[in-house]
Amino acid sequence: MAKLSRAKTTGRTRVANEAPPGAGMAVEDVPPPATYELQHADFTGRYLVLLPQQDSAKARRTLENSAGLSVSSTEDFAGTADVESLGGAEAMVFANLGVAVVDADPSKTHAMLSAASLEGTDSMIVERERYVYPLNGSEYLRGYQDAVEDLRRRLSAGPTGGLDAGAGGRGGAGFWQPAPFAPVDARPPTHYQPGPARPSDLDEFFDTAAFTWGLQATGVDRTTRTGAGILVAVLDTGLDLTHPDFQGRAITQLSFVNGETVQDVLGHGTHCIGTACGPRTVPTAGTRRYGIAWQAGIVAGKIFDQVTRRAPDARILAGIAEAVRQRCAVVSMSLGAPTTVGQAFNAVMEQAAARALAAGTLIIAAAGNDSRRPDVIQPVSHPANCPSIMAVAAVDSKMRVAFFSNATRNPEGGKVDICGPGVNVFSTWPLPTQYRAIDGTSMATPHVAGCAALHAEESGLRGGALWARLVSTAKTLPLPASDVGSGLVQAP
Amino acid sequence: MPQVNISIEREGAGFHETVSHLKRAGLKVENEMEMLGVVSGSISEARRAGLGKIPGVGAVALDASVELPPIDSPVQ
Numbered sequence: 001m002a003k004l005s006r007a008k009t010t011g012r013t014r015v016a017n018e019a020p021p022g023a024g025m026a027v028e029d030v031p032p033p034a035t036y037e038l039q040h041a042d043f044t045g046r047y048l049v050l051l052p053q054q055d056s057a058k059a060r061r062t063l064e065n066s067a068g069l070s071v072s073s074t075e076d077f078a079g080t081a082d083v084e085s086l087g088g089a090e091a092m093v094f095a096n097l098g099v100a101v102v103d104a105d106p107s108k109t110h111a112m113l114s115a116a117s118l119e120g121t122d123s124m125i126v127e128r129e130r131y132v133y134p135l136n137g138s139e140y141l142r143g144y145q146d147a148v149e150d151l152r153r154r155l156s157a158g159p160t161g162g163l164d165a166g167a168g169g170r171g172g173a174g175f176w177q178p179a180p181f182a183p184v185d186a187r188p189p190t191h192y193q194p195g196p197a198r199p200s201d202l203d204e205f206f207d208t209a210a211f212t213w214g215l216q217a218t219g220v221d222r223t224t225r226t227g228a229g230i231l232v233a234v235l236d237t238g239l240d241l242t243h244p245d246f247q248g249r250a251i252t253q254l255s256f257v258n259g260e261t262v263q264d265v266l267g268h269g270t271h272c273i274g275t276a277c278g279p280r281t282v283p284t285a286g287t288r289r290y291g292i293a294w295q296a297g298i299v300a301g302k303i304f305d306q307v308t309r310r311a312p313d314a315r316i317l318a319g320i321a322e323a324v325r326q327r328c329a330v331v332s333m334s335l336g337a338p339t340t341v342g343q344a345f346n347a348v349m350e351q352a353a354a355r356a357l358a359a360g361t362l363i364i365a366a367a368g369n370d371s372r373r374p375d376v377i378q379p380v381s382h383p384a385n386c387p388s389i390m391a392v393a394a395v396d397s398k399m400r401v402a403f404f405s406n407a408t409r410n411p412e413g414g415k416v417d418i419c420g421p422g423v424n425v426f427s428t429w430p431l432p433t434q435y436r437a438i439d440g441t442s443m444a445t446p447h448v449a450g451c452a453a454l455h456a457e458e459s460g461l462r463g464g465a466l467w468a469r470l471v472s473t474a475k476t477l478p479l480p481a482s483d484v485g486s487g488l489v490q491a492p
Numbered sequence: 493m494p495q496v497n498i499s500i501e502r503e504g505a506g507f508h509e510t511v512s513h514l515k516r517a518g519l520k521v522e523n524e525m526e527m528l529g530v531v532s533g534s535i536s537e538a539r540r541a542g543l544g545k546i547p548g549v550g551a552v553a554l555d556a557s558v559e560l561p562p563i564d565s566p567v568q
Contacts, residue, residue, distance in 0.1 A: 237560070266560065266563060267563065268560055268563075268568060271568070304560055308557075308559075309559055309560045310557040310558065310559045310560075311557055311558050311559075312495065312555050312556070312557040313497050313532075313553070313555050313556055313557065314495060314497055314522070314523065314532040314555050316558070317497055317523070317525060317528065317530055317532060318523055318525070318532070320525075320528060321523075321525035321527060321528050321530070324527050324528065325527060334568070335558045335560075336558055337556060337557070337558045337559070346553050347499060347550060347551035347553065348497040348498060348499040348530055348550075348551050348552075348553040349497075349553075351499035351501075351528065351529055351530065351550060351551070352499070352525070352528035352529070352530050355527060355528045355529055356527075356528065359527060369561070369567050369568075381558075382556075382558070383558075404567050438566060438567075438568050439566055439567045439568065440561075440567050440568035442568040443568065
């Protein structure tokens with residue numbers, strides 16, 4: 001993996017990412033690197049304990065019996081728990097979250113750590129609580145839900161993608177990492193807000209002998225997910241069915257163009273399908289992996305005819321309808337028509353997308369290439385400007401917004417939701433060319449679609465829930481949300 | 493004749509009832525997509541404005557198209 005500009009992450013004493021789950025308690029006692037030190041109190045003095053997921057009752061007994069803590073549980077209070085005071089006890093178990101908050105004197109804290117380490121079979125993770133939360137219980141719980149999910153995600157990523165903030169995990173993977181680029185605020189934060197990326201996220205990626213830069217930047221090089229069992233529809237110029245990289249794949253051919261088969265002669269669709277669903281092992285020597293959901297079912301929908309190179313809305317709608325009918329979890333649409341500031345989204349397309357989303361089909365579309373930054377920044381194209389279609393911007397290998405990438409300029413419809421690798425993207429091209437590296441939000445879009453298939457496989461989520469998963473797991477970048485939405489899409 | 497795409501807010505029997513009204517109003521239906529609540533078709537310019545007044549019709553949009561950049565363009 002080629003990355004430059006890795007910020008130093010020294011000064012961290014960490015056990016958690018060195019101890020695999022199941023190896024007993026792990027402690028992360030991680031003062032933030034000096035660069036990010038806050039000027040206000042960073043730790044609350046309390047501890048956040050991630051309980052064994054399947055047996056929070058056992059963990060509660062451990063806290064009570066071995067560590068001698070008085071323990072309350074949210075279950076004791078029927079939704080009225082005073083979470084700020086931990087229900088008057090030294091520890092409170094949030095049963096639904098699989099987490100406990102401990103506020104005890106140092107001797108008992110030490111006993112807790114020792115006791116937890118003796119459990120042996122289940123990993124109990126202890127972290128120091130960072131921020132003071134408002135008394136509002138729901139805010140408090142939501143904050144912990146985010147924390148727990150993030151912690152679990154990092155642990156499940158294994159030793160290379162785990163708690164090491166520099167391993168390419170979600171931006172600023174340090175627990176409750178403050179926003180480093182924001183001016184240090186003297187006021188304690190009152191609730192968690194994800195900040196811009198740390199400098200360590202400003203990696204530059206390069207294509208290597210093994211992976212394209214885009215697969216590295218999106219964590220596809222580290223995921224175990226394959227897209228198996230997920231159907232990905234790509235509505236485009238079709239697919240070169242003779243290409244060696246797609247031999248043996250399950251491919252559904254759908255041509256919405258009269259008189260044309262799905263066979264691609266323009267290349268655009270073959271490139272996009274390559275990124276979203278290309279193979280794990282590329283048969284051609286001397287090249288590299290460029291495809292994401294390598295076991296997904298490919299639904300190749302041809303909507304652009306090779307004569308006019310155009311696709312009318314009616315064909316786009318027909319393609320969406322068929323994708324919904326075939327229960328595709330993901331529809332990738334690397335297409336668009338320019339819009340103007342103030343232009344409303346197409347209400348017919350929006351209804352179609354909303355119905356598709358409700359039926360479990362997530363539509364992902366290119367934000368468009370009409371900008372010429374820094375001077376000209378154009379709004380998100382049609383149909384990506386529909387609120388129920390996920391709009392994808394493009395970044396380059398240095399995590400800069402691509403000069404052509406459109407932006408949120410019509411807040412009533414036309415929001416950039418996420419970004420993907422969209423400059424110098426290597427993927428398949430119809431024979432005899434075979435491969436080609438090109439730029440565009442068209443190339444960023446199938447990165448998101450491929451990752452969406454992986455998330456759909458892993459989580460079982462569909463539609464709006466899958467959308468939420470994608471944006472919540474995206475890697476925060478130090479760039480305006482109007483340019484990159486929630487950030488760079490990440491594989492699970 | 494202009495090509496149009498029409499969203500229909502009613503579902504089930506209501507969807508089909510609205511499609512019937514659209515046909516009577518002059519729409520030549522080319523694709524009924526009930527799962528999306530959308531129909532595509534064509535209609536004379538003179539009668540197009542009347543479609544929006546039919547009960548159950550959400551929006552009537554003239555069909556437009558998206559176009560690929562030139563094949564040799566570095567930005568796609």
